Amino acid sequence: MNRASYTxxxxxxxxxTFILIGIVVFVLVRILPGGPVAxxxxxxxxxxxxxxxxxxxxxxxxxxxxxxxxLETIARGDLGDSIAYHVAVVRLIAERLPVTLLLTGMATIFxxxxxxxxxxxxxxxxxxxxxxxxxxxxxxxxxxxxxxxGLILLTVFAGAMHIFPVGGxxxxxxxxxxxxFLPALxxxxxxxxxxxxxxxxxxxxxxxxxxxxxxxxxxxxxxxVLGRHVLRNALISTVALIGLQIGDLxxxxxxxxxxxxxxxxxxxxxxxxxxRDYPVIQGLTLALAVLVSLVFLATDLVQMALDPxxxx
Amino acid sequence: xxxxALSHVRAWRIPxxxxxxxxxxxGMLVAALVPGAIAPYDPIAFDYAALLQPPSLAHPxxxxxxxxxxxxxxxxxxxxxxxxxFFATIAPLVVGTLVGLFIGFYGGLADAIFxxxxxxxMTFPFLVIVIAIVAVLGPGLENMYVAVSIVGWVFYAxxxxxxxxxxxxxxxxxxxxxLGYARSRxxxxxxxxxxxxxxxxxxxxxMSLKILLGSSLGYLGLGAQPPTAEWGVLIADGKxxxxxxxxxxxxxxGVIVLCGIGFSLTGDGLADLLDVKx
Numbered sequence: 001m002n003r004a005s006y007t008x009x010x011x012x013x014x015x016x017t018f019i020l021i022g023i024v025v026f027v028l029v030r031i032l033p034g035g036p037v038a039x040x041x042x043x044x045x046x047x048x049x050x051x052x053x054x055x056x057x058x059x060x061x062x063x064x065x066x067x068x069x070x071l072e073t074i075a076r077g078d079l080g081d082s083i084a085y086h087v088a089v090v091r092l093i094a095e096r097l098p099v100t101l102l103l104t105g106m107a108t109i110f111x112x113x114x115x116x117x118x119x120x121x122x123x124x125x126x127x128x129x130x131x132x133x134x135x136x137x138x139x140x141x142x143x144x145x146x147x148x149x150g151l152i153l154l155t156v157f158a159g160a161m162h163i164f165p166v167g168g169x170x171x172x173x174x175x176x177x178x179x180x181f182l183p184a185l186x187x188x189x190x191x192x193x194x195x196x197x198x199x200x201x202x203x204x205x206x207x208x209x210x211x212x213x214x215x216x217x218x219x220x221x222x223x224x225v226l227g228r229h230v231l232r233n234a235l236i237s238t239v240a241l242i243g244l245q246i247g248d249l250x251x252x253x254x255x256x257x258x259x260x261x262x263x264x265x266x267x268x269x270x271x272x273x274x275x276r277d278y279p280v281i282q283g284l285t286l287a288l289a290v291l292v293s294l295v296f297l298a299t300d301l302v303q304m305a306l307d308p309x310x311x312x
Numbered sequence: 313x314x315x316x317a318l319s320h321v322r323a324w325r326i327p328x329x330x331x332x333x334x335x336x337x338x339g340m341l342v343a344a345l346v347p348g349a350i351a352p353y354d355p356i357a358f359d360y361a362a363l364l365q366p367p368s369l370a371h372p373x374x375x376x377x378x379x380x381x382x383x384x385x386x387x388x389x390x391x392x393x394x395x396x397x398f399f400a401t402i403a404p405l406v407v408g409t410l411v412g413l414f415i416g417f418y419g420g421l422a423d424a425i426f427x428x429x430x431x432x433x434m435t436f437p438f439l440v441i442v443i444a445i446v447a448v449l450g451p452g453l454e455n456m457y458v459a460v461s462i463v464g465w466v467f468y469a470x471x472x473x474x475x476x477x478x479x480x481x482x483x484x485x486x487x488x489x490x491l492g493y494a495r496s497r498x499x500x501x502x503x504x505x506x507x508x509x510x511x512x513x514x515x516x517x518x519m520s521l522k523i524l525l526g527s528s529l530g531y532l533g534l535g536a537q538p539p540t541a542e543w544g545v546l547i548a549d550g551k552x553x554x555x556x557x558x559x560x561x562x563x564x565x566g567v568i569v570l571c572g573i574g575f576s577l578t579g580d581g582l583a584d585l586l587d588v589k590x
Binding site: 016017020021024028029031139140142143144145146147148151152154155159160244246247248250251252254255258269270272273274278281282284285288289290292293296 | 428431432434435436437438439440441443444445446447448451520524527528531532533534544547551554555558561562565568569570571572573575576
């Protein structure tokens, strides 16, 4: 398979994925206790009201017809209206999503900045004290709940030292970066541990590859061998890993945003659960799954560009 | 199981990290089974003479806003969190392993469908789909177990399926086939015991992840409901008194980290001991 046909095949795969995501969300709303009507009207609704709303929402139609209509409205970009905010769910998500994307983007940069150099040091000092110390520290990071890390960062840097704000998002782009610094750091910690583990293992693997021996035998200096040959090859698998972690990162953002009162989609999700705002929960679940599948698609294409063997 | 495990033990000496991990988990287990025997105070007894006391010899973890001993509350919460680790993973473990076993052995259409299921589950952020299901079913521990199990079996099935594919190629399965053993006998008596080692190692990691998840949901108010003393709930209680009453949140959180390290050390140690590649 060449690159063009790999790209085309991968792009086509997204269609059944979207339909399957649609089915899951469709089913999710219909397993509500009492169905969506009860969720909308509450427990004390009269029989006539239930019947009227059932007809209004088209829930008396056959299930396949309902599903078709559901797909149609989504395709039009309509996710219904929020019960709590009385605005279109699409508008709510459009307002909040950039905040979450900025947060996860900053967290990714922090995680890479933390993990790559330390993974390298750990790999070249394999099983000696720098390696053991780095792995130990990341093990603690991996075992720490995000909300706990967040609370500690808040206490030390916002509460005691007053270097950062205790939460919120600010008004200007500069303030956004400033307000999201601590949340992104909290989110980055466990993510960087995952990257570090994987990158360390692949650096160790690449170090024992034949082409590295060859480069050394040619008389290339150690630093050039490490930078040009080892790091580049080890990073390919790391790119895939970072892409695959987007789901966990978004999940972590839900918690981080709640701890730091960041007005993103994660906080919106938690608030909507307590407000029993089902259209928002449904819309967010759908939007985040679509976002993740698009990131997977992008990861596959980037990986193909970096490593032509992927397309084979 | 024991015979298989022992055949992979390289030396009789137990490595120090594994020993440390097992000791941590044993301590947690004792705290979970007989909390009353080691907790110095009644975890729910109010003491208005000792509100929000910082850590001292009498109260090593301090006291909370009702004068309750934080150490005793943390010890009593251990049982809840270890239950989360067990009940959030046991159904996925059993169902996923069986499904993976059949799909890996028989393949065909079921395998193709399973590949789609895996892709689909991967596109939903785990925490997001779990809270979406909890939102539908209502907050609480039982509903959290249901939500986690609906999604979690896929990871065990995927791991088992891959392992069965490896085992299916091996000489001992070919020998069992030549001997004319029934497929079910080969599957359950020969292949299953050999796929259990990676499953066991993954289970350790999964339990620590589920404690993190359970305490996160408890913190958000979607998991264990107060007055149940769960580590995440304790931290959420303490958040209101941060930073002046830092001990209310810092110590239960430290115990979560310790528990996670216990599971990781045990899992890594078992992986080395049983020769499991991760």
